Amino acid sequence: DVKVTQSSRYLVKRTGEKVFLECVQDMDHENMFWYRQDPGLGLRLIYFSYDVKMKEKGDIPEGYSVSREKKERFSLILESASTNQTSMYLCASPPGTGTGISYEQYFGPGTRLTVT
Amino acid sequence: AQKITQTQPGMFVQEKEAVTLDCTYDTSDQSYGLFWYKQPSSGEMIFLIYQGSYDEQNATEGRYSLNFQKARKSANLVISASQLGDSAMYFCAMREHSGGSNYKLTFGKGTLLTVNP
Numbered sequence: 358d359v360k361v362t363q364s365s366r367y368l369v370k371r372t373g374e375k376v377f378l379e380c381v382q383d384m385d386h387e388n389m390f391w392y393r394q395d396p397g398l399g400l401r402l403i404y405f406s407y408d409v410k411m412k413e414k415g416d417i418p419e420g421y422s423v424s425r426e427k428k429e430r431f432s433l434i435l436e437s438a439s440t441n442q443t444s445m446y447l448c449a450s451p452p453g454t455g456t457g458i459s460y461e462q463y464f465g466p467g468t469r470l471t472v473t
Numbered sequence: 474a475q476k477i478t479q480t481q482p483g484m485f486v487q488e489k490e491a492v493t494l495d496c497t498y499d500t501s502d503q504s505y506g507l508f509w510y511k512q513p514s515s516g517e518m519i520f521l522i523y524q525g526s527y528d529e530q531n532a533t534e535g536r537y538s539l540n541f542q543k544a545r546k547s548a549n550l551v552i553s554a555s556q557l558g559d560s561a562m563y564f565c566a567m568r569e570h571s572g573g574s575n576y577k578l579t580f581g582k583g584t585l586l587t588v589n590p
Contacts, residue, residue: 390578397482399564399582415577447518449578462508462578464518 360384361450361465369471376435378468380448389431390462391415391423394445406431438472445469476500477565477581484586486555493540494550494584496565502526506568507548508578509539513561521563524548555588562586 364379380389388407392400392415402415404423412423420442424432431450435442448465478497486492498507509521524532524539532539540549552559565581 392580397582399477399479400566400580402577402579405577413577416579445516449518451578462520467516 360463361448363446363448363465363468365468366466367469367471369473370435370438371473372439374435374438374472376438376470376472378433378435378446378448378470380431380433380450380465381429382431382450382463383429384450384463385428386450387428388451389425390449390451391421391431391433392447392449393417394447394467400447403433438470440472443470443472476569476579477567479565479581479584481584482582484584486552486586486588488557488588488590489554491551491553492555492586494552494563494565494586496548496550496581498546498548498565498567500546500567500569502569507539507541508566508568509537509548509550510564510566510580511559511561512564512583518564522550552586557588557590560586560588 361382370376390405391403394400401417403421404415406412406425409425409428422434446468449462451462476499480495505526507524511519511521522532522534522537522539524541531541536553538551562583562585564583566578568576568578
């Protein structure tokens with residue numbers, strides 16, 4: 358009954374490294390989202406995608422980029438990791454079409470990234 | 474300005490009592506959706522309840538109900554008969570349009586609910 362998976366639960370990287378966080382959904386959804394979650398700040402939207410090769414900036418895109426080459430896979434890229442990017446990263450994918458109404462948003466288990 | 478405001482960082486409730494978690498929102502869209510999610514200590518996000526802006530009745534799902542007051546732009550979550558397993562972080566979220574037919578989901582900062590035995 359797996360719906361949204363993320364490549365790693367825990368990741369430790371060094372400052373300046375290029376980091377790839379992968380998210381895969383097996384539900385044939387068009388929409389996919391990347392959030393980061395920090396204590397006291399809730400979930401903040403980084404980037405989202407409503408179709409293959411389409412992307413849109415969220416509220417905090419600085420320092421991040423994304424890639425959506427296939428419908429089921431949405432990658433978050435930290436071009437040069439910094440310590441302030443230490444956080445929990447959550448991927449989500451709502452059911453329905455890109456133009457439809459969806460009543461819930463399936464989340465992945467999260468990746469806890471530590472940048473040292 | 475915050476789109477979603479949850480003013481209660483933490484709440485305590487006695488087991489079997491009801492509790493209300495506050496959420497106010499800000500949008501200029503006429504069509505939007507409001508969600509509540511639960512995040513236990515294990516970290517997964519669990520969808521609880523949804524309210525559409527045009528829904529005339531308040532949404533209910535088992536012990537969860539959403540007290541939707543459109544004019545006040547509030548969407549409070551009411552949990553009846555609290556259980557120990559309800560102890561978790563609760564997030565209010567809003568779906569609004571992001572150009573064309575696309576949309577994004579914005580979250581509040583969350584409320585940590587502790588249910589006492």
